[in-house]
Amino acid sequence: MSTVTLKSYNLSSVGSNLELGKRGGMVKYDLVNSKFVFYKSDKTSLSPLQIGDAVNNDEALTKGQLSESLKEISSISNYSVTTSSITLNTGMKYYLTSNQTLTLPDATTVNIGDIIIVRSSNAVSNATLEVNDLVNDEIQTTAGNSTSFTIDTMTEIRIIYAGSNTWELLNGT
Secondary structure (H helix, E strand, O other), rough: OOOOOOOOOOOOEEEOOEEOOOOOOOOEEEEEOOEEEEEOOOOEOOOOOOOOOOOOOOOOOOHHHHHHHHHHHHOOOOOEEOOEEEOOOOOOOOEEOOOOEEEEEOHHHHHOOOEEOOOOOOOOOEEEEOOOOOOEEEEEEEEEEEEEEOOOOOOOEEEEEEEOOEEEEEEEO
16 A cells, blocks of 8 residues: 655645745736736735846846846947948947948038047947048048058047048047
């Protein structure tokens, strides 16, 4: 003859509610809104839910992960996010999210002192900044003058029109 052992986990369920012990919390399924709601032991106060860091796109973010994402977003909130090759405009801030070609405005359409700010994300490894007029315009850097410049990962540069068809490139200032 075999003995059957019955374990009591103090779980009770009525319909879509699950109570976790006599003094435990409760998980309730809200049929109207199609969601689970977690309550503290008083059965009325909402309970926080502890989860691990999300790895896949279909997983919930932790507060820490969300805070880091918000820091990144707030640091670029005044920037125009660009994902494809464009001609830049003076007085603008651009945030690059991929490798692309950025063309400076034609020197005949800008004033001395006009500035453009470009910031690259960690996804950028080889974006190109080039002049509009390859014959007359140039980019001046500490390494010399050129008609193009490669932008690396997580770099912020300021490009200032210095006159005489010359753009000055200042890195990280």
